[in-house]
Amino acid sequence: xxxxxxxxxxxxxxxxxxxxxxxxxxxxxxxxxxxxxxxxxxxxxxxxxxxxxxxxxxxxxxxxxxxxxxxxxxxxxxxxxxxxxxxxxxxxxxxxxxxxxxxxxxxxxxxxxxxxxxxxxxxxxxxxxxxxxxxxxxxxxxxxxxxxxxxxxxxxxxxxxxxxxxxxxxxxxxxxxxxxxxxxxxxxxxxxxxxxxxxxxxxxxxxxxxxxxxxxxxxxxxxxxxxxxxxxxxxxxxxxxxxxx
Numbered sequence: 001x002x003x004x005x006x007x008x009x010x011x012x013x014x015x016x017x018x019x020x021x022x023x024x025x026x027x028x029x030x031x032x033x034x035x036x037x038x039x040x041x042x043x044x045x046x047x048x049x050x051x052x053x054x055x056x057x058x059x060x061x062x063x064x065x066x067x068x069x070x071x072x073x074x075x076x077x078x079x080x081x082x083x084x085x086x087x088x089x090x091x092x093x094x095x096x097x098x099x100x101x102x103x104x105x106x107x108x109x110x111x112x113x114x115x116x117x118x119x120x121x122x123x124x125x126x127x128x129x130x131x132x133x134x135x136x137x138x139x140x141x142x143x144x145x146x147x148x149x150x151x152x153x154x155x156x157x158x159x160x161x162x163x164x165x166x167x168x169x170x171x172x173x174x175x176x177x178x179x180x181x182x183x184x185x186x187x188x189x190x191x192x193x194x195x196x197x198x199x200x201x202x203x204x205x206x207x208x209x210x211x212x213x214x215x216x217x218x219x220x221x222x223x224x225x226x227x228x229x230x231x232x233x234x235x236x237x238x239x240x241x242x243x244x245x
Contacts, residue, residue, distance in 0.1 A: 001045030002186055005033045020104035025175035029182050031110060035102035046099040049193060050092040053121075056196040057085050057128075067212035068203040070139050077134050084127035091120025118163055118185075125156050125192070148199050155192045159185060 009015065009028050017025075018032040034042030061081055063069040072078050094116030101109040129152035136145040162185045169178040206212050 001041060001048075002030070002183075002190060005030065005038055005042070006183065008038060009033050018104070020102075020107075022173065022175050024173075025179065027176045027179040029103065029179045030186055031098070031103035031114075034099060035104035039099075039102060042102075043096075043099045046095045049190075050095055053193050053196070054085075054088055054092055056193075056200065057088050057124075060196070060199055061085065063200065063203045067214070068206045069200075069213070070135055070142060070145065070202075071213050072131075072135070073138060074134075077131055080127045080131040080134070084124045084131065087120045087124035087127065089120075091117050091122075091124060094118075094120055118159075121189070122156065122159060122163070125152055125159075129153050129156055142202075144198065144202060148195070151195050151198070152192075155188065155195070159188060159192075162188070 015026070016028070018028055018036060020032045020035050021028060030042075060069065064071055064081075072081065094113045098110050098113035098117055101113060103110045129149060132145055132149040132152060136142075136149050139145055162181055166178055166181040166185060169175075169181065
């Protein structure tokens, strides 16, 4: 969607100056393009993004609960999961509403919903990154947890810096610079959404009950998911899934 909107502005409109653009600005914000002919695409694309990302959050929670992914082992981890989902919903509402209340006709509302979108998803990323940090410490044998943690931490730090620059240049009316940073933030957010494929991929290898992750009390008792003794000859719980992570 983003690439299509950008190419539409560059190729089809020949870098048109939209009425919603401030004086002196020559680079269109995403919202400027989305407030015109491509508004239906902007709304539809925002809705699809919201649905995909929120489904990824819910799927991850369900897969962990079912033992298809590494299980959460404490109430603190589960609290982080639900906080990440809560703020993701806030961000989702912000994205949908900012696409509906466009910057041309509803400038103030649009700006409020933009802040909700950025803040909601950024805080959601903070909590899910925190969850992965805790999971990675307790399950060091699974490299994918560390990879996911570092990807999300990089997203958090990079987007924070970019958001600060975007907000500061917006308020100082450096509109072209702000517009460029808005596009960069949006494209990086797209890669963040795609990164959840990495998080969910291990579930492919845990379809059978025998390959699923044990609950905490089963791990402590040395039992597998079917209640059988899962101890190896050395007295450790057999790990059937580590090779895939």
